Amino acid sequence: MIELINVSKAxxxxxxxxxxxNLTIGKEEFVFLVGSSGAGKTTLLKxxxxxxRPTSGKVVVDRVNVAELDSNQVPFLRRNIGxxxxxxxxxxxxxxxxxxxxxxxxxxxxxxxxxxxxMQSLELVNMLRRANAFPDELSGGEKQRVCIARxxxxxxxxxxxxxxxxxxxxxxxxxxxxxxxxxxxxxxxxVIATHxxxxxxxxxxRVVELEGGRLVRDQQLGSYNV
Amino acid sequence: xxxxxxxxxIEAFRSFRRQALMSSVAxxxxxxxxxxxxxxxxxxxxxxNIVGSFSSRLDLVAxxxxxxxxxxxxxxxxxxxxxxxxxxVEFTSxxxxxxxxxxxxxxxxxxxxxxxxxxxxxxxxxxxxNPESLPALAKEISNMEVIDEVRYSxxxxxxxxxLIGAVRxxxxxxxxxxxxxxxLIVVNTIRLTVIARETDxxxxxxxxxxxxxxxxxxxxxxxxxxxxxxxxSFLILKFSYDSAAVKVVQxxxxxxxxxxxxxxxxxxxAMVIGGMGLGLLGGYISxxxxxxxxx
Numbered sequence: 001m002i003e004l005i006n007v008s009k010a011x012x013x014x015x016x017x018x019x020x021x022n023l024t025i026g027k028e029e030f031v032f033l034v035g036s037s038g039a040g041k042t043t044l045l046k047x048x049x050x051x052x053r054p055t056s057g058k059v060v061v062d063r064v065n066v067a068e069l070d071s072n073q074v075p076f077l078r079r080n081i082g083x084x085x086x087x088x089x090x091x092x093x094x095x096x097x098x099x100x101x102x103x104x105x106x107x108x109x110x111x112x113x114x115x116x117x118x119m120q121s122l123e124l125v126n127m128l129r130r131a132n133a134f135p136d137e138l139s140g141g142e143k144q145r146v147c148i149a150r151x152x153x154x155x156x157x158x159x160x161x162x163x164x165x166x167x168x169x170x171x172x173x174x175x176x177x178x179x180x181x182x183x184x185x186x187x188x189x190x191v192i193a194t195h196x197x198x199x200x201x202x203x204x205x206r207v208v209e210l211e212g213g214r215l216v217r218d219q220q221l222g223s224y225n226v
Numbered sequence: 227x228x229x230x231x232x233x234x235x236i237e238a239f240r241s242f243r244r245q246a247l248m249s250s251v252a253x254x255x256x257x258x259x260x261x262x263x264x265x266x267x268x269x270x271x272x273x274x275n276i277v278g279s280f281s282s283r284l285d286l287v288a289x290x291x292x293x294x295x296x297x298x299x300x301x302x303x304x305x306x307x308x309x310x311x312x313x314x315v316e317f318t319s320x321x322x323x324x325x326x327x328x329x330x331x332x333x334x335x336x337x338x339x340x341x342x343x344x345x346x347x348x349x350x351x352x353x354x355x356n357p358e359s360l361p362a363l364a365k366e367i368s369n370m371e372v373i374d375e376v377r378y379s380x381x382x383x384x385x386x387x388x389l390i391g392a393v394r395x396x397x398x399x400x401x402x403x404x405x406x407x408x409x410l411i412v413v414n415t416i417r418l419t420v421i422a423r424e425t426d427x428x429x430x431x432x433x434x435x436x437x438x439x440x441x442x443x444x445x446x447x448x449x450x451x452x453x454x455x456x457x458x459s460f461l462i463l464k465f466s467y468d469s470a471a472v473k474v475v476q477x478x479x480x481x482x483x484x485x486x487x488x489x490x491x492x493x494x495x496a497m498v499i500g501g502m503g504l505g506l507l508g509g510y511i512s513x514x515x516x517x518x519x520x521x
Contacts, residue, residue, distance in 0.1 A: 075435060089432070105229075
């Protein structure tokens with residue numbers, strides 16, 4: 001599903017964000033990307049949905065080298081990748097429903113489909129009852145549920161999450177992880193960048209560790225520390 | 227498809243309302259610029275009209291020799307009238323001319339005591355169709371045997387013609403400059419609304435919106451702003467032109483003020499359409515620039 005081959009990324013400022021990364025993530029896998037801040041986790045995720053391009057190497061998503069992808073094809077790549085953020089990135093002046101429907105609107109889907117899918121998605125994350133609320137009226141955990149609902153509304157085969165629990169308390173974090181696990185079980189590849197030790201240790205999934213832009217560990221059923 | 231178009235329009239209105247202040251600034255800018263633009267356009271059209279009407283009033287006057295009989299004069303009149311480019315020939319006999327002269331000046335001068343005999347010739351006032359044919363016609367008429375002298379204001383026509391040309395060139399240059407200035411202001415004003423919505427654009431792109439999709443609401447917003455600005459300047463210009471025209475006609479009745487409804491309609495339509503075009507272009511340029519900054 002996802003394959004990084006000799007991927008390096010140097011920013012124009014001279015910072016070496018990633019160094020010769022080789023990584024393969026199979027279909028429907030659940031992977032934790034761990035490492036301290038600045039290790040290159042976010043940069044790696046951004047390359048998958050082409051917000052960043054590697055300086056060298058190949059980034060293959062669903063058999064396509066997205067590093068070489070023509071920019072007018074990028075929107076179609078992104079419709080196949082849901083992204084969840086630490087800061088949720090919800091549109092503040094739109095309701096929960098509108099935020100989720102937004103991701104479908106941009107695909108030009110018919111109204112009936114938008115409504116049905118948005119409702120299904122909100123139901124899955126257990127936010128249907130707050131469909132008409134505005135983001136400001138929600139708790140952090142609720143906002144993250146909406147963000148997840150938006151990410152999966154297109155039924156993407158891949159879901160990426162960048163520090164999804166970074167702004168949440170331990171209980172809520174755990175609920176969010178359960179939700180991501182549920183989505184993984186619905187045949188979605190899930191990659192989570194995190195430095196939440198307790199969650200990684202509890203889940204016992206594949207752990208890929210980055211340190212200073214290098215891949216230093218790739219372990220099945222791993223924990224946060226070696 | 228329909229729901230997408232509806233979405234664009236709703237988005238445009240939403241952004242328009244949310245940035246009411248910014249939108250008002252953009253509308254006011256377009257209104258002011260287009261009003262100035264229209265004002266100059268009307269001024270230029272009127273100047274052209276005045277110059278044109280003056281040059282078409284210019285006649286050629288031919289004086290016969292004093293001994294020409296009325297019968298011969300009638301024959302000459304027919305002959306001149308048949309020349310190519312002549313619109314009308316008016317004959318004034320020397321008796322008529324003398325009588326007019328005497329009635330105008332006779333009370334002031336004791337003419338009868340100085341002049342006993344009519345000193346004036348018969349005259350032909352020739353109106354031409356096209357001022358440019360004047361020099362050639364003047365030559366042709368003066369070549370006739372019984373014509374003593376031909377007068378026309380050749381120099382004045384040349385000057386008027388170059389004035390029309392200068393006014394036209396200055397007008398075009400002015401209109402181009404004003405359009406560019408307006409476009410620049412509109413682009414920058416709409417750009418502010420784009421910057422205010424950068425997060426929206428970022429999220430739209432993130433969830434897989436194409437550039438075209440992102441652009442449409444901004445373009446529609448630009449068109450709306452332009453239409454309102456164009457409409458406002460149309461109203462301002464129409465009312466001020468109409469009331470100014472009345473005053474000018476009262477004060478200077480000899481000035482031919484343009485009031486051809488079709489021509490004025492074209493000017494006003496140009497302003498509304500121009501406003502729309504400016505808004506469209508402004509929206510397009512500013513959102514394209516914002517999108518170019520993204521990866």
